[in-house]
Amino acid sequence: MSHQSKSHLYKGRYNALVDTSNLEEVEYDLPEYEPVIPRPRGNPPGDNLVVDSVDMCIDLNVGEHHTSLFMIDRLVVRRGQAFFLRINFNRPLNRDQDVFHVEFLIGSHPKVVNRTKLVVSFGGETEGLWTGQIEQLEGSSALVSILTPPSSIVGKFRVYAASEGGSRTNRVPETDLYLLFNAWCLDDHVFLGDEASRSEYVLNQNGIIYQGEASSVSQRSWLYGQFDQGILEACIFILDKSGMPISDRGDVVKMVRMASAMINSQDDSGVLVGNWGDDFSMGTSPTLWTGSVKILHQYHNSGVPVSFGQCWVYAGVLNTFLRCLGIPSRVVTNFCSAHDNTGNLKIDLIFKPDKTPDERNTVDSIWNYHCWNEGNMIRTDLPSGMGGWQVVDATPQETSDGHFRCGPTSVVAVKKGLVCYQYDGKFVFAEVNSDVVSFTSDKYGNLTPFKVQTDVIGQLILTKAVGANARQDVTLNYKNREDDQAMETAMGFGMERDQPDLPEGRMTVTITADQSQFDEPQVVQALLSCSVVYYTGVQASSFKQQELNINSGLRFVVTGDSNGQPLSAMKVLSLRCPPLIVTASEVAQVNGDMFVTVSFTNSFDFTLKDISVGMEVGGVMEQRVKKYSGKRRRRRMRRKRKSPLNGSSNNGDDDDDNDNNNRVNFLESTGRRARRTALADPCPAPRLGPASHRRPSSILV
Known part of the structure; x- marks a missing residue:
């Protein structure tokens, strides 16, 4: 035009x-x-x-x-x-x-x-x-x-x-x-005073994202790759695609608010398409991504949203965007995160008259965990003291000013209950502070509350520690566990708690019975149900019909009655992947070859099939994914045993003609500064034979 x-x-x-x-x-x-x-004077003509x-x-x-x-x-x-x-x-x-x-x-x-x-x-x-x-x-x-x-x-x-x-x-x-942006400049709105924090939140290209549940935390490594070739151009491409005026691109608040909308594709053809189901045949499963680089390259090259993402993928890509442009940022995980669709500071769990969960009429949900980002900045648009870490969430949950985005929200304001300040303070406050109220529905749809839990939501909030591959608990940055002042302040700004006044029961029920409060055995009529749920708390289907995947969990719900007192308890068990063991055959040297073996042990009593393996090396090798169907197992394993681990082996995959075609000099393809990295690795494509019961399976890369 x-x-x-x-x-x-x-x-x-x-x-x-x-x-x-x-x-x-x-x-x-x-x-x-x-x-x-x-x-007045000049040089000679x-x-x-x-x-x-x-x-x-x-x-x-x-x-x-x-x-x-x-x-x-x-x-x-x-x-x-x-x-x-x-x-x-x-x-x-x-x-x-x-x-x-x-x-x-x-x-x-x-x-x-x-x-x-x-x-x-x-x-x-x-x-x-x-x-x-x-x-x-x-x-x-x-x-x-x-x-x-x-x-x-x-x-x-x-x-x-x-x-x-x-x-x-x-x-x-x-x-x-x-x-x-410049976190080292005192007058820049993203200034961060501690050198160790700047090294972590601006310069570190590797991260850990926490998943699972509060009582059983797991972790996922993520390669941000903010300095990789083409990533800076990709980030500026996102700015252009958003239509953000050039004159506004010095304002960090406007920048991160735009980014929270553009990392998802919900309403502006942004970077990632969300998919919380179990059919990923039209794209890449969210669990297969190992970092942000391939996602951003694909989006920049095509201009078409990349399929698929879930909350930790959105958070990982947004973290790359922010760090690349110089904004200090980190990924945060909130365990037992509330998604309050009704905006009343409570999660409504509805049960049918027979005490089974009423999934159809329950619109609120409790996510096992939810990942978002925090960016460090001064908030000149808010009163003094509201700066520092700000929540920025790219996962499309609810609209904000007409777009699927969230933040920046002052963490200090959330802790104090000051939900009146922009942006999206009420939504973030509810994610970490909502009550859980259980209701029984009669045949006419009338709801009767029978249980209130105030300590379920926001049980644990974690991020990666500075300078270490360890957890940092930031829960107290968001809430005071025994202080209702923040809740009262939030209610003063229009948030409705709507907590029913219920008498305190003498009996509680958990997955393990507890009768310590009674001298005599008590008669309890109870119903135990089990269902497969996604980590977002949404039920997939009945237990016997649903195939489990690594992003699913088992939810057990106990409901019952003891002498007229309603009882209920819920427990979600997350599924874990087998741990991967990575070993290097040589000491990493610049301009030298090395090989890496990735192995895991199959703990099931059957052979694994349809395996996808992804691997990425920051600054050297973009993510590669190899798929294995599990067929012709004996031939591949036999041929692999005959081949030495010297890079000349061929384990019989139909995809590969010979090893020479798989060897690529990544050092030459990564740009002028590639020789500064410690991993100069011409790696062949990953190879894997199908895993049998309790047999270590290895991948030579």
Whole structure:
């Protein structure tokens, strides 16, 4: 669409087109020649200063700006901190007489008034938002420093240089500059004061996401890969796809709110399609993803949402997006997380007259766990003290201002019950503080409450610890376990608790019976039901009909009666995968081959079939997935035993012609900075023979 036709779409609403494109190539930026401004004195005719080229001094800048890990051949710096450029001229520079400019443009229609066109003058009288000074003169070149404000727009800038009265440098993509948020700058709204925290929440590419249940926590490794080749461009592509104005991209609050909407595809063709069922034939099962890199590459290359994701996948991809752009972030897991559809601070569990769960009329749900993100930022839009960690949730649950998004929500405000502050405070507060109320429904649909539980929701909230592969309990950041003040404050801002007043019963029921309060045995009439449920608390089907998968669990519900006192208890057992054991055959060396064996033990009494194995190596190998049907087991295992583990083996998979076709030099394909990584690995594709009962199965990669 031409510029004229695009502008027509905005006629009557804006005077000019709202610029939302950062990656679009611009054919015409600036005139070739800079006009001459008369000066009292000048150089002799024919001796005009001409800029020959601009050197971005990548190696000089990346260390101070903590951007050396980016696998990109462009300069990446952080705002609020000076960086250096070397300007090469046709002759030595005269400080007293010569005037030249360095210009930075972002977007397809840059304007000074929108801060999308920045001009830094040297030797002139004009001073803009970005400032600079000459640091060193050497022959016909000048080393200059450029200082950007800590509120600058984040994105990709085109760089030009021109002398007064001379020609301007041509459009050279190699001189493009990426500007990011700066957690090391005191005046940046994402500033984080602790170096260990900055290393963890901005620079660490590997993470742990906690799953399971509060009494039996499991974990999943996740490769964020925010510095991998193509990821920075993919993140800016997401910004462009969202339609976010370029002029708003320096505001961290607007940035993360946009990201929480764009990581899901629910209403804006964002990154991930959600699927909480058990049919993933049209895409990739959420449990098979090992990191964010492949997802973001696929979305960037196709522009089509990637299938499929669930809460931890949304959180992992959003964490990559935030860290890539320089926003400190972490993934948080809330165990027993409430999804309150009615907004009344209680989860309504409805039982039929025969005491079996009424799944049809129960609209609220309790997720075994739910993953979201926290981003660190100052909230200038809220009263003082509401900054710090903010909840940002990309999982599409409820709409916020018309879009499926959530946050940023101040964690401090949630703990204090200040749900009046934007954004989505009521929803997040309910996720960690709701009551669970059990009702009996009669044949007319009338509900009678018989049990209230105030300590079920938000039992445990975990994140990865700083600098260690260990848990950090952040539950007390969200709630005070024995303090009702936050609940009263929230109710004062319009949240309805609607807790029924029930007499305290003398008997309770759990999965194991307890009669310690009685001198004599008591008669209890009870019903025990079992169903297969997803981790979101949604029932899949009856126990005997449902095939279990690793993202399912067993839910046991006990309901009964003792001398007129209703009794109920519920227990969810999560299913765990067998642990994977990873061993390396050699010590990792740069530019050297190595092989990795991944093994696990099948604890079942039958052979596993239809196995999918995924593996990813940060900065070296994008995720590879291999599928195995379990057929022709004996032949493959026999041929594997005959082959040494030296990279020349072939275990008989029909997919593979020979090992040489599987060997790829990943070092050459990962870009200019690949040789800085400790894992330079030309790995063949994963191989796996089907697992039999209690026999370790190995994958040679």
